[in-house]
Structure formats: structure tokens, C-alpha cells
Amino acid sequence: MNLRLKNKKGQVMVLDVVFAIILIILIFFLLFRWTEIKTYQSIDDRQKTELNYISKTAFISLTENHSINCYAFDNDNYYLISSCFGEDSVISKNNLGIPINYKCNFAIDGFSITTNDCNDAFVPSTTSNYFSIDFNVTTNTNRQLNKISYLANILDKSSTLDEHEATLVIWK
Amino acid sequence: MIRSNKAQGSIEILIGIFFIIFFIYIFNILASNTVETLEINKIKEQEQEIVLSLSDFLYFGVGVLNNGYNIVDYNATYKIPLITIPSQKPTCVVTIDKFDISIVTEYNNKNISYSIANVLPQGSYDISSPITKTCGSELSCVIVGNKLGCT
Numbered sequence: 371m372n373l374r375l376k377n378k379k380g381q382v383m384v385l386d387v388v389f390a391i392i393l394i395i396l397i398f399f400l401l402f403r404w405t406e407i408k409t410y411q412s413i414d415d416r417q418k419t420e421l422n423y424i425s426k427t428a429f430i431s432l433t434e435n436h437s438i439n440c441y442a443f444d445n446d447n448y449y450l451i452s453s454c455f456g457e458d459s460v461i462s463k464n465n466l467g468i469p470i471n472y473k474c475n476f477a478i479d480g481f482s483i484t485t486n487d488c489n490d491a492f493v494p495s496t497t498s499n500y501f502s503i504d505f506n507v508t509t510n511t512n513r514q515l516n517k518i519s520y521l522a523n524i525l526d527k528s529s530t531l532d533e534h535e536a537t538l539v540i541w542k
Numbered sequence: 543m544i545r546s547n548k549a550q551g552s553i554e555i556l557i558g559i560f561f562i563i564f565f566i567y568i569f570n571i572l573a574s575n576t577v578e579t580l581e582i583n584k585i586k587e588q589e590q591e592i593v594l595s596l597s598d599f600l601y602f603g604v605g606v607l608n609n610g611y612n613i614v615d616y617n618a619t620y621k622i623p624l625i626t627i628p629s630q631k632p633t634c635v636v637t638i639d640k641f642d643i644s645i646v647t648e649y650n651n652k653n654i655s656y657s658i659a660n661v662l663p664q665g666s667y668d669i670s671s672p673i674t675k676t677c678g679s680e681l682s683c684v685i686v687g688n689k690l691g692c693t
Contacts, residue, residue, distance in 0.1 A: 467661030
């Protein structure tokens with residue numbers, strides 16, 4: 371009778387240990403799963419941060435760039451006209467600060483720029499992360515504008531510059 | 543009969559101790575690997591912040607240069623931040639060359655690196671030889687002639 375009681379105690383102890391081990395293993399599996407999710411999230415965040423940074427830099431370079439946007443000047447001063455494009459604007463990944471492993475597409479609705487290297491084919495359905503921005507721009511045949519007529523255009527608001535909608539898309 | 547039971551009990555205890563030591567050993571390795579993975583992620587995040595802010599700093603200098611604001615003197619300094627994680631303060635080295643801005647951090651005898659293509663317009667800066675800086679040191683940039691030069 372005493373021996374049977376001891377045996378039962380032993381069985382209960384063994385079961386306790388087995389349950390404890392199973393619990394520890396489960397907790398570790400949970401921990402690994404959590405770590406995996408955190409790692410994946412961290413990689414994804416880094417990719418998005420990099421894409422945002424490159425896109426922000428490219429957008430600023432596209433709209434305020436002395437070799438892309440229109441300008442007017444006199445003997446002493448140089449006036450850069452933001453978000454204004456000429457047919458002679460030169461758009462390349464280099465002057466937008468876009469690394470070669472990134473792709474870009476820039477288009478102005480109803481207006482074409484002769485040298486535009488930012489013309490990769492963009493398919494939204496096959497691209498997971500991308501930066502896209504639509505914005506209004508002004509256009510002119512030439513980037514160089516006459517200062518007096520440009521100032522007159524600003525003062526009497528009868529701009530001869532055309533207005534169009536542009537789209538910039540950047541992805542990896 | 544009693545002796546045999548005692549012997550069996552001792553063997554069970556020994557096996558139990560062995561398993562406990564084995565589990566502690568295995569789980570200790572797994573736990574340290576998990577912590578290491580999380581810390582590497584933290585390092586990579588900080589590396590990215592440093593490289594992107596440094597790139598911003600250089601790009602701003604080039605922007606000042608390109609937009610011709612009639613600057614008489616431009617002198618800017620950027621202090622490269624340190625990388626910190628709970629267990630240690632690893633050393634890191636930033637390198638700027640014509641092609642990349644990269645950072646390498648030494649962590650548990652491993653090199654954790656992050657790099658981004660140098661997006662500065664070519665011809666706007668003077669980097670004849672790569673600039674190497676350790677984290678915590680300063681990078682100074684001046685405009686000389688029509689180029690941005692940093693030391």
C-alpha cells in the first residue's frame with residue numbers, strides 16, 4: 371500500500387516536470403515568433419524609411435534645382451522658379467539624387483521634356499512599396515525666362531506659363 | 543528490493559539533473575541568440591539614421607552651393623552620433639566616398655554594416671579620397687570655389 375503511494379507520487383512528479391518542460395518550450399517558441407515578427411518589421415521599416423528619404427530628396431531636387439527648373443536672371447541676381455519646367459529641362463537619376471538600384475517615373479500631363487531619364491515602367495500591382503506624388507507645375511518652352519516679363523507676370527497675375535499636373539513615382 | 547529502488551531513484555535524479563542542465567544550456571544559447579538578433583536590428587536602425595542624416599547634411603551643403611545664394615562663407619559641422627544598445631557601446635566607422643556613404647559597427651566580433659548610394663550630384667563636391675570618421679567625431683564642410691569639401 372505504502373509502495374503504491376510512493377509510485378503515484380513519482381508519477382505525479384514526472385508529469386509535473388514534463389508539463390514544465392512543455393511550457394518552457396512553448397514560451398520559447400512564442401519568444402522566437404515574436405523575435406521573427408520584430409525582425410521582419412524592423413527590415414520593412416528600414417526599407418520604408420530609406421524609400422521615403424530618397425523620395426523626399428528627389429522631390430526637392432526636382433522642384434528646386436538650377437539645372438531642371440526655370441530661371442530668370444539679370445547681371446547680379448539669379449531667380450530660380452520652383453516647380454517650373456522647360457522642354458530643355460534635363461532630368462536624370464543623378465540630378466534627382468536617386469541611387470541606381472531605385473526606379474523612377476516622372477511625367478507631366480500634356481507636356482513632354484526632351485531629356486527625361488526618369489521613365490521606368492511603373493506597374494502598381496507588382497510593386498509593394500512605392501512613393502507617389504501628384505503636384506501642379508508650370509511649364510514653358512525654354513527654362514530661361516525674361517526677368518521683366520516674369521516679374522510682370524507675377525505682378526498682374528497674367529502668367530504666360532502653362533499649368534499642368536505632374537506625377538513622380540519612386541520605387542525599388 | 544529496497545536497495546534496487548534506491549539505486550533507481552538515484553539514476554532518475556541524475557537523469558533529471560542532466561536534463562535540467564541540458565535545457566538551461568540550450569535555452570541559454572537560444573536566448574542569447576534572440577537578444578543578439580534584436581540588438582543587431584537596433585544597431586541597423588541607428589546606422590540608417592546616422593547615414594541618412596549625414597547624407598541630408600551633405601546634400602544641404604550642395605544645395606546651398608548649387609542655388610547660388612551668394613554665400614560669402616559656408617562652414618558647417620556635423621557630429622556623428624554614437625551607436626548605443628543596452629548591453630554595450632559598440633564602435634563604428636563612417637566612410638564617405640564617391641559612390642557610397644557607409645557605416646560599419648563592430649558588435650560581438652561581427653561587422654554590422656549599412657550603406658546608401660552617394661546621391662550628391664557629381665562634380666558638386668570634392669572627395670578625392672574617401673573620408674573616414676569614427677562615431678562621436680565631427681565632420682566639417684566648407685565651400686571652396688564651386689565645390690563642397692569636407693574633412
